Amino acid sequence: MKVRSLEEAAAQVPDGATIAIGGLSMNSTPMAFVRELVRRQVRDLTVVAIVQGMAVDWLVAGGCVSRVVSGLVSFEGLGLAPQFRAAVQRGEVAIEEYSEHTLICALQAETNHLPFMPTLAGLGTDMPALHPETTRIERDESSGITYVACTPLPVDIAVVHAHAADDLGNVRVDPKLLWMDNEIVNAAKTRIATVERIAPRSTFTAEPHRTTYPKFMIDIVAEVPWGAHPSSMFPSYVHDREFFDAYTAASHSGSEAFSEFWTSRVVEPSSHSDYLDANGGARTLLRVKRRTS
Amino acid sequence: MGVSVNDVPEYGCTIDELMVVTLSRAFDNTTRAFNGAVSFIPVCAYLLARKTHAPELVWAASSIAVDADPEVIPESTLSDSLWGGASMLANSPFDFWAYAQGRDYNTFAFRGAQIDRFGNVNNTVIGPYDAPKVRLPGGGGMADLSCMIPRIYLWSTTHNPRIFVDKLDFRSGIGFGDGGDHRASLGLPGGPQLCVTNLCVFDFEPESKGMRVVSLHPGVSIDDVRASTGFEIIADGNISMTPAPSAEELHLLRNEVDPTSQRLREFA
Numbered sequence: 262m263k264v265r266s267l268e269e270a271a272a273q274v275p276d277g278a279t280i281a282i283g284g285l286s287m288n289s290t291p292m293a294f295v296r297e298l299v300r301r302q303v304r305d306l307t308v309v310a311i312v313q314g315m316a317v318d319w320l321v322a323g324g325c326v327s328r329v330v331s332g333l334v335s336f337e338g339l340g341l342a343p344q345f346r347a348a349v350q351r352g353e354v355a356i357e358e359y360s361e362h363t364l365i366c367a368l369q370a371e372t373n374h375l376p377f378m379p380t381l382a383g384l385g386t387d388m389p390a391l392h393p394e395t396t397r398i399e400r401d402e403s404s405g406i407t408y409v410a411c412t413p414l415p416v417d418i419a420v421v422h423a424h425a426a427d428d429l430g431n432v433r434v435d436p437k438l439l440w441m442d443n444e445i446v447n448a449a450k451t452r453i454a455t456v457e458r459i460a461p462r463s464t465f466t467a468e469p470h471r472t473t474y475p476k477f478m479i480d481i482v483a484e485v486p487w488g489a490h491p492s493s494m495f496p497s498y499v500h501d502r503e504f505f506d507a508y509t510a511a512s513h514s515g516s517e518a519f520s521e522f523w524t525s526r527v528v529e530p531s532s533h534s535d536y537l538d539a540n541g542g543a544r545t546l547l548r549v550k551r552r553t554s
Numbered sequence: 555m556g557v558s559v560n561d562v563p564e565y566g567c568t569i570d571e572l573m574v575v576t577l578s579r580a581f582d583n584t585t586r587a588f589n590g591a592v593s594f595i596p597v598c599a600y601l602l603a604r605k606t607h608a609p610e611l612v613w614a615a616s617s618i619a620v621d622a623d624p625e626v627i628p629e630s631t632l633s634d635s636l637w638g639g640a641s642m643l644a645n646s647p648f649d650f651w652a653y654a655q656g657r658d659y660n661t662f663a664f665r666g667a668q669i670d671r672f673g674n675v676n677n678t679v680i681g682p683y684d685a686p687k688v689r690l691p692g693g694g695g696m697a698d699l700s701c702m703i704p705r706i707y708l709w710s711t712t713h714n715p716r717i718f719v720d721k722l723d724f725r726s727g728i729g730f731g732d733g734g735d736h737r738a739s740l741g742l743p744g745g746p747q748l749c750v751t752n753l754c755v756f757d758f759e760p761e762s763k764g765m766r767v768v769s770l771h772p773g774v775s776i777d778d779v780r781a782s783t784g785f786e787i788i789a790d791g792n793i794s795m796t797p798a799p800s801a802e803e804l805h806l807l808r809n810e811v812d813p814t815s816q817r818l819r820e821f822a
Contacts, residue, residue: 288632288634499628
């Protein structure tokens with residue numbers, strides 16, 4: 262049986278691992294799992310995050326990261342990801358930037374056991390020259406087409422957040438998979454899904470067309486209701502704008518103010534439910550819960 | 555929201571409104587668009603165009619939610635809170651990237667911390683890549699989609715020589731590359747069509763592919779634009795005043811498209 266506690270699941274991540282984080286920007290991100298990595302003081306991670314914000318910022322603030330492999334890290338309309346930005350500018354964290362589609366191609370090359378996947382993405386930009394070994398510019402002689410050859414991106418562990426799983430490891434995303442989580446699940450050696458709820462096996466056999474990942478693609482599942490907070494979990498709840506605002510404000514109020522916020526709101530709460538309580542509890546959950554129309 | 559936006563008293567509107575209306579008029583019923591991060595001005599423009607002259611325009615919110623018609627625009631244009639009213643939620647790897655690479659989507663708008671005369675954009679670093687003065691969010695899908703999509707639109711809510719630079723610190727997204735036929739020689743379709751700023755509207759001169767002033771916003775002179783641009787602009791054509799928004803456009807933008815004025819986040 263594949264059901265583990267959140268703590269047991271996070272204990273699978275050793276220092277120095279390459280871990281890919283699912284979700285996109287403010288959406289569908291396994292934040293409870295990320296918080297547990299911070300609490301465990303995991304070190305020297307390479308974090309693969311195609312388009313992210315708060316997950317990368319937490320791991321950087323927690324001192325967990327040596328390298329970020331990403332297309333974009335920001336808080337969007339709320340500004341730049343403050344801890345990430347400061348750490349990169351101090352030279353403490355390396356950022357290996359790829360375009361979004363180049364990362365998809367690199368993950369697909371890894372999945373498919375191919376030497377590379379070709380794309381037109383990035384031609385004429387400075388992006389391929391940042392890492393000429395992994396994004397080579399080549400020309401196909403028969404068609405005359407110039408392309409970027411994206412070499413395989415190995416991933417030790419992928420972690421995604423989903424709506425439901427059974428004890429065998431079948432996983433469902435409601436209403437269907439929208440982001441690029443399948444690309445990291447397919448490429449990774451170990452695959453972990455945190456889920457809003459553990460459901461009976463009959464949930465999956467009754468509606469097999471709604472299964473997103475089959476049991477053989479998932480190694481560990483952990484039940485974490487509201488496990489994407491403060492990111493959103495469409496269609497169940499929206500991102501917690503008040504958290505993003507308070508986090509950003511604390512970041513811009515000096516290291517003491519940030520440290521106070523970071524400790525009391527993120528690091529210190531010992532369980533996920535304590536964390537939710539430290540961040541407004543039921544009042545917050547009511548605020549972010551999506552009204553069904 | 556604690557930000558100041560320039561009034562355009564000649565037109566009874568503000569500069570954000572003039573920019574949205576101007577961009578929306580560049581779109582038509584053949585426009586099939588989507589949007590990336592921090593894209594409030596084009597998101598408003600797509601919605602406005604669809605409510606006025608281009609009812610058949612296709613727009614996929616956050617590249618996912620086809621034909622979305624949100625009640626309000628949230629503080630993130632990649633947020634799932636932008637998806638209300640959609641007719642399809644398109645999966646990113648299988649659907650979106652296929653439509654984009656297949657050029658079934660034909661329109662993409664992006665901005666950057668730096669823009670050069672050929673419409674190339676930097677959103678990666680200010681200063682050297684390995685020792686940046688400012689680490690920016692990153693190009694995200696900009697490098698991809700600037701290559702794949704034929705009709706590119708640029709906008710900037712701030713027009714000054716630090717943004718409109720002679721040389722980018724890093725090229726995250728391609729416009730016309732090194733100019734002339736460089737983009738076409740790479741096998742890439744189309745290119746930048748317009749760049750709408752808070753001072754003027756540029757198109758791209760057909761031969762050199764350099765930015766060319768086509769219209770000035772009210773109260774702005776060509777010398778203002780020259781002084782605010784870090785490269786030599788082309789200003790040899792027939793330069794008009796940017797046309798005024800209609801009362802209907804302003805009403806729809808203020809009351810239906812973006813009633814909570816999230817677009818002002820781009821002016822912070």
